Amino acid sequence: MTRRVFVLNGPNLGRLGSREPDVYGATSYAGLVDACQTLGKELGFEVEVRETNDEGQMIRWLHEAADQSIPVILNPGAFTHYSYGMRDAAAQRTAPLIEVHISNPYAREEFRHTSVVAAVASGTVAGFGIGSYRLALRALADELSG
DSSP, rough: EEEEEEEEEEETTTGGSSOOOHHHHHOOOOHHHHHHHHHHHHTTTTEEEEEOOOOHHHHHHHHHHHHTTOOEEEEEEGGTTTHHHHHHHHTOOOEEEEEEEEEOOOGGGGGGGGGGGGGSSSEEEESTTTTHHHHHHHHHHHHHHH
């Protein structure tokens, strides 16, 4: 049976490939979607990759995941640092939720050192570029199999 998984991306992640490539790499958003869906299929997942610049939309997607017990890979983008509404929606999870970051927030500006999501996530993967998503998908597969 294929397990449905959401990969949810917050603000500005749709601009991957053109947004600060020295920080976020050269892979486009389409490349991210392809990488997640390809590895997901190998792991037995049906991966839905979504991106929004709207905090309310992110909260609705997290509610959808909680209501249907769908595991989530979440890159909250800038919402990471201040969105208590998103944090509270993530806290309602009924399946694993892994926080992901392309860059290492602790190696960047001080305001990026705080994550309001980390305390309610199953775990966090950060600093490995697009590979952070692949690591998170593998961790999710391990979490769900054990």
